Amino acid sequence: MSKVLVSDSIDQAGIDILSQVANVDVKLGLKPEELQQIIGEYDALMIRSGTRVTEEVIEAAANLKIIGRAGVGVDNVDVPAATRRGIVVVNSPEGNTIAAAEHALAMMMAMSRNIADANASVKKGEWNRKTFVGTEVYKKTLGIVGLGKIGSHVAGVAKAMGMKLLAFDPFISNERAEQMGVQLVDMDLLVKQADYITLHIPKTPETAHLINTEMLAKMKPNARIINCARGGIIDEEALAVALKEGKIKGAALDVYESEPLGESPLKALGKEVVLTPHLGASTTEAQVNVAIDVAEQIRDVMLGLPARSAVNIPGLNPNVLEELKPYMQLAETLGNLVGQLAGGRVETLKVTLQGELATNKSQPLVIASIKGLLYQALRERVNYVNANIEAKERGIRVIETRDDSVKDYAGSLHLEATGNLGTHDVTGALLGDGEIRITGLDSFPINVPPNRYMLFTVHRDMPGIIGKIGSLLGSFNVNIASMQVGRKIVRGDAVMVISIDDPLPDGILNEITKVPGIRDAYTVTL
Ligand SMILES: NC(=O)c1ccc[n+]([C@@H]2O[C@H](COP(=O)([O-])OP(=O)(O)OC[C@H]3O[C@@H](n4cnc5c(N)ncnc54)[C@H](O)[C@@H]3O)[C@@H](O)[C@H]2O)c1
Numbered sequence: 021m022s023k024v025l026v027s028d029s030i031d032q033a034g035i036d037i038l039s040q041v042a043n044v045d046v047k048l049g050l051k052p053e054e055l056q057q058i059i060g061e062y063d064a065l066m067i068r069s070g071t072r073v074t075e076e077v078i079e080a081a082a083n084l085k086i087i088g089r090a091g092v093g094v095d096n097v098d099v100p101a102a103t104r105r106g107i108v109v110v111n112s113p114e115g116n117t118i119a120a121a122e123h124a125l126a127m128m129m130a131m132s133r134n135i136a137d138a139n140a141s142v143k144k145g146e147w148n149r150k151t152f153v154g155t156e157v158y159k160k161t162l163g164i165v166g167l168g169k170i171g172s173h174v175a176g177v178a179k180a181m182g183m184k185l186l187a188f189d190p191f192i193s194n195e196r197a198e199q200m201g202v203q204l205v206d207m208d209l210l211v212k213q214a215d216y217i218t219l220h221i222p223k224t225p226e227t228a229h230l231i232n233t234e235m236l237a238k239m240k241p242n243a244r245i246i247n248c249a250r251g252g253i254i255d256e257e258a259l260a261v262a263l264k265e266g267k268i269k270g271a272a273l274d275v276y277e278s279e280p281l282g283e284s285p286l287k288a289l290g291k292e293v294v295l296t297p298h299l300g301a302s303t304t305e306a307q308v309n310v311a312i313d314v315a316e317q318i319r320d321v322m323l324g325l326p327a328r329s330a331v332n333i334p335g336l337n338p339n340v341l342e343e344l345k346p347y348m349q350l351a352e353t354l355g356n357l358v359g360q361l362a363g364g365r366v367e368t369l370k371v372t373l374q375g376e377l378a379t380n381k382s383q384p385l386v387i388a389s390i391k392g393l394l395y396q397a398l399r400e401r402v403n404y405v406n407a408n409i410e411a412k413e414r415g416i417r418v419i420e421t422r423d424d425s426v427k428d429y430a431g432s433l434h435l436e437a438t439g440n441l442g443t444h445d446v447t448g449a450l451l452g453d454g455e456i457r458i459t460g461l462d463s464f465p466i467n468v469p470p471n472r473y474m475l476f477t478v479h480r481d482m483p484g485i486i487g488k489i490g491s492l493l494g495s496f497n498v499n500i501a502s503m504q505v506g507r508k509i510v511r512g513d514a515v516m517v518i519s520i521d522d523p524l525p526d527g528i529l530n531e532i533t534k535v536p537g538i539r540d541a542y543t544v545t546l
């Protein structure tokens with residue numbers, strides 16, 4: 021049975037799902053070197069934001085197939101290193117959206133009404149109403165940086181609270197913003213006009229220290245800033261100075277440059293700052309959502325099914341995948357076949373998506389074709405995650421073309437591989453029951469199911485040649501399962517496709533090529 025390591029606290033609902041397919045070990049609070057020591061035993065790792073999956077951990081993870089992040093941000097995972105090793109990284113893009121949005125709104129209200137400090141004061145036995153006079157958010161301007169899933173939900177609630185909404189998000193259209201009642205502005209205008217600024221962007225090289233001394237200096241003296249996105253988007257030193265010097269009114273942070281938050285000038289500040297320990301996703305509902313979402317994906321991958329929210333596999337939407345599933349195997353088989361026919365070093369792979377497959381949605385079939393092509397070289401080390409990278413690293417140019425004219429089948433795939441030994445092409449389609457058919461080889465029409473061991477010849481279409489090959493195979497005790505000939509013109513060139521029960525013994529291919537009329541012979545294992 022497979023083994024899954026859960027190294028952060030996740031809801032039992034997730035553990036129950038994982039237990040259907042694997043032995044689950046829950047080991048919390050592992051030090052990085054401890055994780056590195058034990059990760060080699062596991063097929064899957066499930067984490068939240070507490071575990072750092074570094075390149076060293078990934079290098080030690082000899083059996084790891086999937087890393088599941090029960091949450092949105094995967095910045096605690098070295099995704100490029102995982103991709104290079106063919107490890108799928110999945111997350112739960114929506115499971116904690118509401119929780120994080122509500123936390124940002126709660127932080128805004130907590131700051132406006134001094135909830136945290138007033139609470140602490142009452143608990144100390146004081147009754148100090150004057151110190152904790154607050155401000156209303158009604159009719160104030162909220163500047164939302166990042167109008168994605170969380171930012172949009174914040175916008176909806178803030179609108180209902182009577183706030184005026186500005187947003188900065190270069191990737192959102194004016195139309196979409198208008199639908200939400202939000203005015204899109206540039207960052208400069210947003211920071212100058214907003215009474216409240218809330219960050220809902222990922223941490224990237226572009227967003228690191230986006231809020232720095234210069235930005236803080238542009239804000240209104242009554243401005244308050246909220247960060248429930250990622251630590252490091254705000255320069256914490258600069259923020260502490262701005263708060264201390266009264267350049268801005270307040271800040272509420274849930275996330276920090278380094279977590280847990282150690283020594284920090286922010287801790288020395290008073291009611292102008294509210295700090296929570298990365299609680300954005302910590303609601304019962306969100307934790308059940310993310311645990312189920314990610315555990316189901318780990319289970320599916322363990323069962324050989326695709327993951328619906330893989331961050332390192334290009335655009336595999338579950339509905340599209342469901343439609344394409346029968347064709348993925350076809351693409352892999354054809355890739356494997358054309359790679360073996362081409363032999364040697366393949367330099368170009370041209371994949372033509374034909375008929376009903378000639379749409380953007382079929383792009384995963386190109387990846388499956390590359391995976392098939394590289395199978396002989398990389399075996400299990402190539403998968404849908406790293407196929408593109410592996411092809412690039414080998415200098416294989418992949419050309420994707422589309423031809424929406426319907427041939428004999430509603431949808432078919434044509435693969436052409438060119439390498440140092442020449443060019444070969446194969447075509448394939450699916451029968452109504454989903455069975456794979458190889459329908460073309462080196463432009464000759466054929467119609468055969470793939471077989472584990474196959475022999476192909478290109479020969480002159482003349483009497484006696486089929487018999488000679490049959491006898492030759494018989495003399496080497498090779499049993500033929502099926503045989504088919506394809507030709508374009510009578511007595512021109514033809515191909516012979518022979519499915520055999522066992523691998524072709526050494527030396528026989530050479531004998532076949534010596535038969536008069538045989539131009540080429542290839543044997544493949546699929
Ligand atoms: N505190 C928590 O516990 C918690 C919980 C969930 C999510 N998060 C974090 O919240 C953030 C937002 O999550 P989401 O689910 O809304 O993500 P999302 O991908 O739906 O939205 C992010 C938005 O940011 C925009 N964006 C990207 N770069 C930008 C830039 N340079 N300037 C302006 N906008 C930019 C994108 O266009 C997108 O619309 C992420 O950083 C996520 O990790 C934190």
Ligand SMILES: O=C(O)CC[C@@H](O)C(=O)O
Nearest residue numbers: 068069091092093301302
């Ligand atoms: O695991 C957590 O609680 C934090 C999750 C949050 O930061 C996320 O990115 O989803």
